[in-house]
Amino acid sequence: MKMPIIGIGTWQGTKDEVLVAVDAALEAGYRHIDTAHVYKNETGIGTVLKKWFDSGKLKREEVFIVTKVNPTHLRPEHIEKSLNESLENLGLEYVDLFIIHNPVGWKYSEEGNATFENGLLAVDMTTDHVACWKVMEEMVDKGKTKSIGVSNFTLKQVKRLMENGRIKPVYNQVELHVYFQQKELVEFNKKNGLVTCAYAPIGSPGLETFNERFGSQVEGHVYLHPMEDPVVLEIAKKYGKTPAQVLLRHLVQYGVGVIPKSSNPKRVKENLEIFDFELTSEEYENMKALDKGEAGRQFQRGGRFSSTIKHPEFHIPQISST
Template sequence: MMSSSSNRATLELSNGVKMPAVGLGTWQATSGDMTTAMHEALSLGYRHFDTAILYENERPIGGVLNYWMEQGRIRRDELFVTTKLPPTGMYPGKVEPYLRKSLENLMLDYVDMYLVHCPNGIKRDEENTAVEDTQVDHVAIWKEMEALVDCGLTKAIGISNFSLEQIASLVKNCRIRPMNLQTELHVYFQQKELVEFCHGHGITVVACSPLGSPGLTAFYSGYGVVKNVPNLLELPLLTEMAKRYDRTAAQIMLRHTVQKGVGVIPKSTSPKRMKENLEVLDFELTTEDMEKLSALDMGTSGQITKWESWTWVENDPSGTPSHHAPQEKKRTSTNKSEETSSTSS
């Protein structure tokens, strides 16, 4: 359910907690950039911040948040902070230690949302090589996620990059229902069936790649992988609407998602773009234009952030993540919903 207060829309979680519909995504933001961006974001009015232990920027985020709280410029209950359980933590006994590590990094007593970052795990074989584990016991992991709520380390729990079938299984076997799904979602990949299922079961949805991850091309090239990612911001329909509404193409795309009751967490460290992203709450698209944008949906063929394997994610014993090249190999899928399980944030 989406509501608006003081011109700032929120999504209400099943536990009654309200999450700002527009947050700041922080994937690929370096420590130096993140510190500056956090100060700017807080000044602009951002209160929803999304990170993960894999992003390696929890410490600068926590440092700025605590500085603002110590200065009396913001209260803890005004913030909504999300972080995530990494693939290497998808095993019994590892869930709570990973959250405690994130809390230490963030310098917080609790987070507002803790998400399972992806449905698969990462383990090491006999040769000490990181391999993807597709046989993770989601129900067992979810019970440990529920325990985190019980002990007050997080206010809410959810999942990221899970398929419809995987979410349905959790819903049938949980004590505390997932409160949020974070997934790739933009005009080319609108995941209508998945969003409908989640909303029908009281699960809010947040788009982690609401602009189509334009930074992915550079990310891949940094590992020597050539992958051309479509620039959705140059779509003729978006540029035409942007001119007509006197907005940017990014604002039109974000507004389309938010207006459907889905949250967005666009990543930016540019003060100008951060301000523009927050201003998507200040206008509305007509029903006709909403329909035109919805017609751009390409189904699973529009998916952009296809991590064919998560073995590029490894962790040393201290829990500090390191990143290795994404592996580009074909993945066999039996149905459309299953394909969503390999998206990334």
């Protein structure tokens, strides 16, 4: 199978916003859409897809759709329900890629909503990846997804699925940007035939506001702004490109997929216009040198979400708030 290296991200896009953003993305030429059951915007995406299919401008096989198991459904008996609902919401008979959204399962909720107990996210401490993976494989057998993968998994977690599964994971979607380049994981994936897909590819500038709004702030966390980095700004100036385009171009040259999110049609189009210039090896190396390793990680679990830290499959090494 082939996956377009760039897709449109939709996290934090409301149903109404994705109606505009996904339409603009298809118009601009994107043929890869990233969503999730938990984003609650799949029906908006489904509406746009139906319009495009009905008009004859797009065939189902021309677009690559990714969705994810709702963390409240990360249990063998609930995974198929999560996918069935996603398919219904999207108006599709199959997705191209179905992934486990997060290694940590949350307490089951029929509607797929996070629940909170004593002010903290209720987690399911019994998450069993190998048992869940068997159901993921069944989803392929049943033709409900073409392929299966994971998100936010460590190498150890991926290796366990490779050793115990019948179908190997083909993809791991992780936080990845110029300040957090995940070299070991990318290397492993390249050697083992997994696609690495970068979320937050331009640094997720909306993350701080989101964390404040949802009470998931990690105390003392300093947010980084790769779009303001002098190295990035200088390269952008040279090519007459925006910092976002330079950050995306760097990742594409690094050999990873990118799924920048925008709800603004102008920025949606801008983010796709990265194939008409190329970083020289010196520029590429200068950007490679901006990697901060773990210190560059922006997605952490604090505040109301700090309960996930006690889950046996939780893995983010450094956390300042519990």
